[in-house]
Structures are given as structure tokens and as C-alpha cells.
Amino acid sequence: MTDLTALDASELAGRIHAREVSAVEVTQAHLDRIDQVDGEYHAFLHVSGANALVAAKEVDDALSAGESPASALAGVPLALKDVFTTTDMPTTCASKMLEGWISPYDAAVTSKLRSAGIPLLGKTNMDEFAMGSSTENSAYGPTKNPWDTTRIPGGSGGGSAAALASRQAPLAIGTDTGGSIRQPAALTGTVGTKPTYGSVSRYGLIACASSLDQGGPCGRTVLDTALLHDVIAGHDPRDSTSVDVEVASMVAAARAGANGDLTGVRVGIVKELHSDSYQPGVISSFDAAVATLTSLGAEVVEVSCPNFVHALAAYYLILPSEVSSNLARFDGMRYGARAGDDGTHSADQVMAITRAKGFGAEVKRRIMIGTYALSAGYYDEYYGQALKVRTLIARDFDRAYEQVDVLVSPTTPTTAFPLGDKVDDPIAMYLNDLCTLPTNLAGHCAMSVPSGLASEDALPVGLQIMAPAFADDRLYRVGAAYESARGPLR
Numbered sequence: 001m002t003d004l005t006a007l008d009a010s011e012l013a014g015r016i017h018a019r020e021v022s023a024v025e026v027t028q029a030h031l032d033r034i035d036q037v038d039g040e041y042h043a044f045l046h047v048s049g050a051n052a053l054v055a056a057k058e059v060d061d062a063l064s065a066g067e068s069p070a071s072a073l074a075g076v077p078l079a080l081k082d083v084f085t086t087t088d089m090p091t092t093c094a095s096k097m098l099e100g101w102i103s104p105y106d107a108a109v110t111s112k113l114r115s116a117g118i119p120l121l122g123k124t125n126m127d128e129f130a131m132g133s134s135t136e137n138s139a140y141g142p143t144k145n146p147w148d149t150t151r152i153p154g155g156s157g158g159g160s161a162a163a164l165a166s167r168q169a170p171l172a173i174g175t176d177t178g179g180s181i182r183q184p185a186a187l188t189g190t191v192g193t194k195p196t197y198g199s200v201s202r203y204g205l206i207a208c209a210s211s212l213d214q215g216g217p218c219g220r221t222v223l224d225t226a227l228l229h230d231v232i233a234g235h236d237p238r239d240s241t242s243v244d245v246e247v248a249s250m251v252a253a254a255r256a257g258a259n260g261d262l263t264g265v266r267v268g269i270v271k272e273l274h275s276d277s278y279q280p281g282v283i284s285s286f287d288a289a290v291a292t293l294t295s296l297g298a299e300v301v302e303v304s305c306p307n308f309v310h311a312l313a314a315y316y317l318i319l320p321s322e323v324s325s326n327l328a329r330f331d332g333m334r335y336g337a338r339a340g341d342d343g344t345h346s347a348d349q350v351m352a353i354t355r356a357k358g359f360g361a362e363v364k365r366r367i368m369i370g371t372y373a374l375s376a377g378y379y380d381e382y383y384g385q386a387l388k389v390r391t392l393i394a395r396d397f398d399r400a401y402e403q404v405d406v407l408v409s410p411t412t413p414t415t416a417f418p419l420g421d422k423v424d425d426p427i428a429m430y431l432n433d434l435c436t437l438p439t440n441l442a443g444h445c446a447m448s449v450p451s452g453l454a455s456e457d458a459l460p461v462g463l464q465i466m467a468p469a470f471a472d473d474r475l476y477r478v479g480a481a482y483e484s485a486r487g488p489l490r
């Protein structure tokens with residue numbers, strides 16, 4: 001019998017809808033797999049077996065009654081990053097601050113998944129409040145990379161990526177504020193897209209940095225990721241930054257790309273994101289990917305985005321500033337953890353004790369940096385300057401997209417590094433985000449698709465494809481073409 005966990009989401013959907021296998025069997029196979037292997041990887045913070053099976057059975061019942069499937073992915077189960085609210089499971093953001101907290105409402109993404117008939121297997125591990133690049137900042141312990149369990153799976157969405165790579169889920173959802181979908185995808189040999197800002201609702205997505213956060217799809221193939229992208233995208237009046245525009249079908253773009261013809265597509269290599277300081281195996285994998293794109297008919301040129309070198313500095317001022325404001329709501333008064341409420345402390349003291357106990361070191365570091373950067377007297381010097389750099393980066397992109405349709409770079413400067421290697425060195429940790437940050441600062445879209453394994457350590461490398469706002473379909477066309485020519489990863 002076929003191992004159902006080895007199949008791609010599109011294949012599973014086809015079999016479920018043709019009634020060759022039931023959604024309940026597919027969901028059960030993944031729950032069994034979670035039972036068997038997640039002790040080793042720790043991709044999940046919470047598994048919701050009973051609810052997932054109920055959702056799967058509803059899909060099977062509807063199909064038996066002759067109804068057409070609720071969506072192209074109806075019946076295919078999914079792992080949800082623990083930053084989206086869910087009424088039937090805890091939402092913790094991997095923080096002690098929200099331990100055991102159950103939301104009174106579902107996030108927009110959660111509701112869309114449910115209406116699409118996608119059973120939710122559980123909630124995945126992440127860096128606390130989505131701050132980090134390795135999933136080591138989880139208050140519940142790190143996730144391990146399924147390729148090598150002594151290494152990190154990337155972050156902040158390491159749980160979602162590891163769930164895919166270890167076949168515990170055929171689909172997953174992440175969020176990308178500075179790379180948290182693409183970077184884990186690259187380090188685990190999976191696919192992930194950061195959609196254009198405003199194209200996937202942030203309603204019920206617990207905020208890290210509101211002007212940068214974006215939920216997005218993760219899969220093992222470009223087509224699966226496109227199928228999921230089409231399910232979650234769309235305008236939502238409950239999110240004031242949601243944009244009401246007609247979005248192209250990502251599935252159509254992926255299918256068009258899969259024929260492997262990129263004739264007429266102009267691809268730009270970002271000069272500033274191709275450096276001798278990157279791991280040699282990453283650069284050689286990237287160069288080989290570019291050669292493949294050329295062989296598919298793409299016109300490849302080098303473009304310069306001079307302000308990208310300032311992206312890291314600007315991001316690590318803008319993000320903490322927004323974090324310092326967003327995380328003020330976790331005060332121990334309204335919901336979540338409360339400490340020190342023993343009748344001897346004032347409300348202010350209870351807030352301080354709660355926040356001291358509830359937040360981990362990285363979250364505190366960013367709250368302090370952000371509070372400082374926004375304080376009177378420093379605002380213009382730091383935050384104001386960072387906003388100017390943000391504008392310059394957006395202009396670099398605009399100029400580049402006058403010449404090319406998509407930009408490419410490695411997704412990360414290195415492959416997965418050993419657990420513990422960078423936890424005590426925030427700057428070394430932040431440097432992992434070098435290639436992914438510009439897209440978030442500009443509000444554009446980008447994808448990471450595996451480009452093979454690095455020669456020196458046989459670990460996955462990601463090719464990053466970037467496109468202008470609301471041109472997400474280009475990612476899928478180019479990504480699918482590249483994937484079809486690349487062949488299997490191992």
C-alpha cells in the first residue's frame with residue numbers, strides 16, 4: 001500500500017476527490033506519522049487529532065453525498081503556525097505569555113482553511129512571537145531539522161517547515177515578517193512564499209511587526225504551494241491593510257511554468273545579494289540554478305540594488321519599534337499569563353512581573369531596542385532614518401523591475417547551522433536574514449524553492465525568486481519551471 005504521507009498535496013487531493021482514498025485515511029496517516037516521529041523533531045506545539053478527523057469526515061460525507069469538493073485541497077490536512085488564532089486549539093506564539101490561551105475567534109486564514117475543507121492537524125513551533133531565525137527562541141524548546149537533527153530548521157517558522165520536510169503534513173502555513181517562511185523553506189528543502197503585503201488577511205494573525213507581517217503558504221512542491229496560496233489570498237475588510245485587487249490564479253501560473261519554458265522572461269541577479277562571504281556550496285548551487293533558468297530560455301542580467309546593504313540595519317530598527325508597541329498588549333491584565341497578583345503588588349508591578357516572567361530574552365531585547373528607538377530625542381535619529389532607508393530600498397526595487405520581471409538570489413547565506421551555534425550572538429543570527437529582508441521592507445512578494453544540496457554538507461539550499469507587489473503569479477511561473485528542470489532533491 002502507498003504511504004500516504006509520501007504523496008504531494010495535489011496528488012492526495014486528486015485521490016480524495018476521486019474517492020480512491022478517504023480524507024479520514026489521509027488525515028489519520030499524518031496523525032500516525034506525527035505520533036511516530038515528532039518526538040524527534042518537535043515540529044508541533046499542539047496536535048488536534050480528534051478535530052482534524054471530524055473535519056476530514058465532513059469532507060468525505062460531502063463527497064459521498066455527491067457534492068463537489070469545497071476547494072481544490074479539500075480533505076488534505078495542514079499544519080498551522082501557532083501565531084494564527086484558532087477557537088479549538090491553544091494559540092501561544094511559542095511564548096509562556098500565552099501558554100494554554102484559547103482565542104475566542106478564528107483568524108481569517110484559519111476560517112478560510114476550514115471553509116476550504118482543510119483539516120488542521122495542529123499548531124507548529126516557532127520563535128517566540130515570530131522573532132528569530134532558528135526556532136530556538138521558542139519557550140517550549142527548539143524544532144530540529146529533519147535533514148540533520150543536530151541542526152536548526154530555520155526560523156521563525158521552523159515548525160511548519162520541519163513538519164513538511166518530515167512528512168508529518170503535506171501543507172503548512174507560515175508568516176514572513178523578514179523571511180520566516182522563505183528561510184526555513186530554504187534550510188529544509190521545502191517551498192514557501194511570502195505573498196505581497198495586503199494580499200492575505202492579517203486578521204487574527206498575532207502581530208509581530210504589523211507593517212511587515214504576512215501569512216503565506218508552504219508546501220513540498222511549487223504546485224502545492226500555489227494551491228494553498230489561492231485558498232488563503234483575498235480581500236478582507238477586517239484587515240485595514242488588506243488590498244481589494246483582482247489576484248491572478250497562482251495555480252494557473254504554476255501549471256504554465258511547469259512546461260519549462262521561460263522564453264521572454266527577464267531575470268535579474270541582485271549583485272548585492274551574491275557575495276564571497278556566503279557559504280561556497282550556497283553560491284555554487286545558486287549559480288547552477290541561474291544556468292538552469294538560462295537554459296529554460298530566460299534572459300538573465302545582473303542588476304544593482306545599492307541600498308539593499310542597509311536593509312538589515314533598517315529592518316532591525318523598524319521591526320523592534322513596531323514590536324515594542326504591539327507587545328504592549330501583553331500586560332497580564334486582559335488575557336494570557338499573569339504573575340505577581342498576590343495582593344501585595346500594584347497593578348503596575350503585576351504588569352512588570354508578568355512581562356519579566358512571560359517573555360523570553362530575544363523578545364525583551366527587541367522591546368527595549370524599539371522603545372529606545374521610538375523615544376523622544378532618538379526618533380528622528382533612528383526610526384526616522386530607518387524609514388528613509390525603507391523608501392530607498394523600495395526605489396531600488398522599482399528601478400530593477402523596470403529592467404526585469406523577477407529578481408533572484410540565494411535565500412540564505414548558509415545552509416542550516418548547528419543548534420546552539422548562534423543563540424548567544426544576536427548579530428550573527430540577524431545576518432541569516434540578509435537576503436530576505438528587502439522584500440518585506442518593500443511590501444513585495446518572494447518565494448524560496450529548493451535549488452539542490454550544498455556540496456560541502458549535503459544540506460538543502462534555497463533559490464529566492466522575488467517579484468513586484470501583486471505579481472505573485474510570476475513567482476509560481478518561474479518557480480515551477482525551475483523545479484521541473486531541477487529534478488528531485490535527493
Ligand code: GLN
Pocket residue numbers: 130131132133155156175176177178179180181208319433
Ligand atoms: N528572522 C527575522 C527576525 O528575527 C524574521 C522573522 C519573521 O519573518 N517573522 O525578525
